[in-house]
Amino acid sequence: MKRAVYPGSFDPITNGHLDIIRRASEIFDEVVVGVLVNPDKKGLFDIEERVKLIEKSTSNISNVRVESFTGLLIDLMKKADAKIIVKGLRAISDFEYEFQMALLNNKLDLSIETVFLMTSENNSYISSSSIKQIAMFGGSIVDFVPEIIINDILEKFKK
Ligand code: COA
Numbered sequence: 013m014k015r016a017v018y019p020g021s022f023d024p025i026t027n028g029h030l031d032i033i034r035r036a037s038e039i040f041d042e043v044v045v046g047v048l049v050n051p052d053k054k055g056l057f058d059i060e061e062r063v064k065l066i067e068k069s070t071s072n073i074s075n076v077r078v079e080s081f082t083g084l085l086i087d088l089m090k091k092a093d094a095k096i097i098v099k100g101l102r103a104i105s106d107f108e109y110e111f112q113m114a115l116l117n118n119k120l121d122l123s124i125e126t127v128f129l130m131t132s133e134n135n136s137y138i139s140s141s142s143i144k145q146i147a148m149f150g151g152s153i154v155d156f157v158p159e160i161i162i163n164d165i166l167e168k169f170k171k
Contacts, residue, residue: 016096016127019046019085023055024165025066026143026157028135032100035129037073044092045070047080056144056168069158086121097126102136 018036022029022045036043047062049055057065059080070076081088085097097117099110114126143156147165154162 013041014096015042015044015092015094016040016098017044017046017085017089017092017094018098019048019088021050021053021055021140022047022062022066023053023057023140024062024143024157024161025069026135026138026140027155028100028102028131028138030069030158031132031135032098032129033070033076034073036098037075040096040098041075043073043076043098044094045076045078046085046088046092047078048085048088049082061164065161065164068160068164084120086117086124089121089124095123095125097124099126099128100131101128102131 016036016039018033020029033043033045045066047059047066049059063078063080066078070078079088079092081091089095089097097114099114101107101110110126110128117124117126138156143153143165146156147153147169153165157165
């Protein structure tokens with residue numbers, strides 16, 4: 013079985029992430045969305061909340077499951093019994109960081125390959141931080157996140 017892990021912080025999941033998950037689910041037998049902690053980022057949603065938002069957004073894709081993990085991505089790969097990492101590339105600016113991560117992960121575990129999908133043009137400018145900023149200042153996020161989680165995001169900023 014070809015199982016791939018799509019890792020990220022997903023704070024929160026965006027239409028850009030969902031596009032990659034959908035397309036990966038057509039390429040691989042199973043896609044495990046891995047919610048990992050990026051120690052360089054301060055989160056808005058806790059890990060359990062992020063998992064729930066991804067589960068809600070992907071409930072109609074049968075070969076997708078969501079896992080959270082604290083630690084290295086390569087250790088999640090072992091736990092999930094997967095050898096392929098899927099990542100989305102939005103712009104040239106993503107390339108340097110992603111290239112470094114792909115090489116690092118391969119150095120840590122030689123059996124791991126990273127596969128990149130080009131983000132669709134209409135999602136190329138989206139990021140979780142920009143969406144949080146738009147929501148915080150009362151702007152509309154309807155074009156950027158799955159419809160089913162819009163209220164969860166707005167509620168978070170009411171608190
Ligand atoms: N569409 C829209 N936005 C996208 C996107 C897409 N297709 N792909 C990525 N993004 C955005 C994300 O929302 C995120 O935005 P933000 O910076 O505003 O939060 C940004 O691009 C970066 O995304 P990503 O590449 O997923 O990085 P991340 O920081 O969210 O996650 C981990 C990186 C969690 C995969 C990485 O830190 C990790 O592997 N951590 C575990 C520890 C480890 O193993 N480290 C490696 C050895 S040092």
